[in-house]
Amino acid sequence: MEESNPTGMVLDMVFKSAVLPLLVAGATAFLLGKFGPRSLASRRDVTAASGLLLGFAAGFFALNGLTEFPPILATNWPPYFALAALAIFVWIKPERFWFRFGGAVLLVGLCLWFNLRPLIENSWETGTAAMWLAGLGSVWIATLMIWPFALGEDQAEQPLFLVLCATAASLVAVMDGSVSVGQSAGTLASAAGGLFLVRLVLPDLRFGGTLHAVFLSAWGAMLLNAQFYVEVAPLAVALAAAMPFFALLMKLPRANDWPAWKRAALLLGTSVIPFVIAVVYLIQNQNKDYYY
Amino acid sequence: MILSHRLKALLLAVFAMVSVPVVSGDTYDIDPYHSSVLFAAQHFGAGWNYGRFNEFEGTIEYDASNPAATKINVTIKAGSIDTANAKRDKHLRSPDFFNAAQFPKITFKSTKVEAKGDVMHVTGELTMLGKSNPVSFKLTKTGEGKGMQGETLVGFHGEGSLKRGEFGMNYGIAKGALSDEVKLVISVETVKK
Numbered sequence: 004m005e006e007s008n009p010t011g012m013v014l015d016m017v018f019k020s021a022v023l024p025l026l027v028a029g030a031t032a033f034l035l036g037k038f039g040p041r042s043l044a045s046r047r048d049v050t051a052a053s054g055l056l057l058g059f060a061a062g063f064f065a066l067n068g069l070t071e072f073p074p075i076l077a078t079n080w081p082p083y084f085a086l087a088a089l090a091i092f093v094w095i096k097p098e099r100f101w102f103r104f105g106g107a108v109l110l111v112g113l114c115l116w117f118n119l120r121p122l123i124e125n126s127w128e129t130g131t132a133a134m135w136l137a138g139l140g141s142v143w144i145a146t147l148m149i150w151p152f153a154l155g156e157d158q159a160e161q162p163l164f165l166v167l168c169a170t171a172a173s174l175v176a177v178m179d180g181s182v183s184v185g186q187s188a189g190t191l192a193s194a195a196g197g198l199f200l201v202r203l204v205l206p207d208l209r210f211g212g213t214l215h216a217v218f219l220s221a222w223g224a225m226l227l228n229a230q231f232y233v234e235v236a237p238l239a240v241a242l243a244a245a246m247p248f249f250a251l252l253m254k255l256p257r258a259n260d261w262p263a264w265k266r267a268a269l270l271l272g273t274s275v276i277p278f279v280i281a282v283v284y285l286i287q288n289q290n291k292d293y294y295y
Numbered sequence: 296m297i298l299s300h301r302l303k304a305l306l307l308a309v310f311a312m313v314s315v316p317v318v319s320g321d322t323y324d325i326d327p328y329h330s331s332v333l334f335a336a337q338h339f340g341a342g343w344n345y346g347r348f349n350e351f352e353g354t355i356e357y358d359a360s361n362p363a364a365t366k367i368n369v370t371i372k373a374g375s376i377d378t379a380n381a382k383r384d385k386h387l388r389s390p391d392f393f394n395a396a397q398f399p400k401i402t403f404k405s406t407k408v409e410a411k412g413d414v415m416h417v418t419g420e421l422t423m424l425g426k427s428n429p430v431s432f433k434l435t436k437t438g439e440g441k442g443m444q445g446e447t448l449v450g451f452h453g454e455g456s457l458k459r460g461e462f463g464m465n466y467g468i469a470k471g472a473l474s475d476e477v478k479l480v481i482s483v484e485t486v487k488k
Contacts, residue, residue: 009339012470068465075425075463077397078390121397181389183466232396233389289382 016186019065024190028058028197036205048156048211049093054201055165055194056085056217062190067183077118078184078232081224084114088216097151097212106216107147111140114220118227143223146247150219151212153250155259160267161210162199164250165218166192167271171243171278172225178285180233188225191218219247239285242277249274320358323449323485325369327351330483332371336459337474346387350375353403355485357449362410362436367417371401391466398424417453423462430457432479447487455479 032054039050060082070079088110095106115136116123123132154161169192177185195218202208226244229235252258252269261269332351335343353369374395376387388395405419406429413436421430432455440448460468460475467473 008470009472012472015470070463076390076394078394125399126396180385181391182386183391184389228390232394234385234396 016066020062020186020189021193023065024058024062024193025197025200026058027061028054028194029201030054030197031057032198032201032208033205036201036208048209048213049089051198051208051210052089052092052214052217054198055191055214056082056089058194058197059085059191059221062193063187066186066190073117077121078187078228080114080117081187081221081228084110084117084220084224085217087113088220089213092213092216097216103151103212104144104148107144108140110216110220111143111147111223114143114224115140115227118224119231122231139227142244143219146219146223147212147216150215150247150250153253154210154215155253156209156211158210158253158266159199159202159206159263160270162195162202163267164270164274165195166199167274167278168243168246169195169218169222169225171246171281172222172229174278175235175239175243175281175285176225176229176233178282178289179229179235179239181229184225184228184233188222191221191225236285236288239281242281242284245277246274320356320361320364322488323355323357324488325351325353325355326448326484326486331481332369333480333482335478335480337476338472340471340474343478344378346376346378348372348375348401349377354488355449355451355483357436357485359436362413362415363408365405365408365410365415365417365434367403367405367419367434369403371403373399373401373423392464394424403430421457421462424464426462428457428461431455432481434481437482442486448484449487450484451482453479453481 032051035050035053063082067079070076072083074080074083091106091110092103095102097103097106119132119135123136127135154164169188173185173188173192175185176188198208198210198214226240229243230237230240249270252273253266255269258266258269327350330351332348333345334347335345338344348371350372351369353367355368356364356366358364373393374388376384376393376395378384378387387393390397393401402422403419405417407418409416415434415436416431417434418429418431420427432453434451434453437450437452439450442448456476456478458475459465459477468475
């Protein structure tokens with residue numbers, strides 16, 4: 004057995020879930036944006052989406068190991084969902100509404116089926132499964148449709164919104180049951196942080212429907228894992244799941260004319276509210292037993 | 296003549312029935328109220344922390360005259376894990392460890408038993424987290440008795456260990472937070488069917 008090393012354990016976690024995804028996402032987006040093929044120029048959100056995917060996948064596999072494919076554990080699907088999102092949304096050209104809707108339905112269908120398959124096949128009655136799939140699918144597809152419409156492509160503060168949403172998914176999972184699921188969501192937050200940093204030096208970097216699909220597929224799967232496999236309190240999961248809908252505030256009259264800091268303050272300042280409520284709720288209802 | 300052939304056949308059949316030894320023994324149900332399935336893992340290389348599963352069922356086919364023919368089938372409900380700490384139990388049920396929502400059952404089926412007196416060396420297939428691996432342990436018959444209803448009771452005690460990483464349960468192994476090796480202690484009382 005390896006000699007116990009608590010400090011090393013924490014540093015290892017921090018590197019894999021925070022530093023590595025940020026570096027990989029940032030380096031990928033920067034290199035593709037700066038030196039990538041010209042064909043990417045017309046689809047510049049693909050650059051950011053590729054960075055997010057690779058950064059997230061690097062952290063995820065560093066934490067959980069490069070496991071078998073298809074994954075045996077339902078919780079190991081998120082990087083593949085993100086990859087599917089990139090492939091589908093590059094293929095369908097998400098600028099057109101109905102193409103985007105079709106892509107969202109296909110993507111969410113795939114994610115729900117593979118993520119919840121053990122429960123659909125072994126635990127749920129048909130009616131229960133239909134209810135969950137319809138409800139979750141509707142919300143998930145709605146986020147995929149709302150984001151490109153509400154957030155647009157050139158808002159520099161977008162990655163910070165992604166960081167906040169992913170941090171919420173991470174924290175509710177860590178606080179209420181599973182460190183590994185929470186860390187995996189943390190890698191998504193760090194990868195989004197990498198995009199924010201690159202946007203500071205590459206103002207041309209765009210954040211469109213492809214990036215939103217990559218992020219929301221992985222992020223949604225993390226919340227499914229928290230709800231169905233980690234036993235996180237449903238209220239905390241619901242509050243975290245409500246956060247993407249605050250993007251609609253960007254459609255307030257003249258909001259697009261505001262300076263970035265003002266838009267960021269509105270978006271982050273309001274969407275953090277359900278996050279804070281979830282954290283307070285979990286702290287108040289937390290079992291105080293200590294066992295680490 | 297015909298009657299004679301039929302008589303011979305009947306006599307041969309009767310002879311065969313009484314002279315061939317019974318291959319399988321009696322079947323005993325595990326009595327969960329008088330049985331324990333315990334496990335232990337080492338915390339930061341120091342103490343061995345014990346826990347138990349509160350819900351399990353199974354059968355043991357056992358023939359005292361031929362212990363090597365023993366067959367064991369056990370199913371454990373992963374979600375019934377109990378370490379006397381509710382927060383830790385929730386963590387143990389999560390995907391970090393037993394992933395009880397996706398894999399609600401842990402099963403063991405013996406494949407080979409070698410016996411020396413009342414001590415049996417049992418090898419079987421343990422299925423956990425969707426993976427099956429061979430596991431071996433020592434099982435000893437601890438005694439026999441009669442229950443309140445006159446039923447026949449037989450007790451067994453087993454000890455062994457496994458590497459949880461072989462089942463994909465890797466959380467905490469790196470940096471030695473929680474040992475890869477998990478000790479198993481199984482003490483069951485069985486009731487003859």
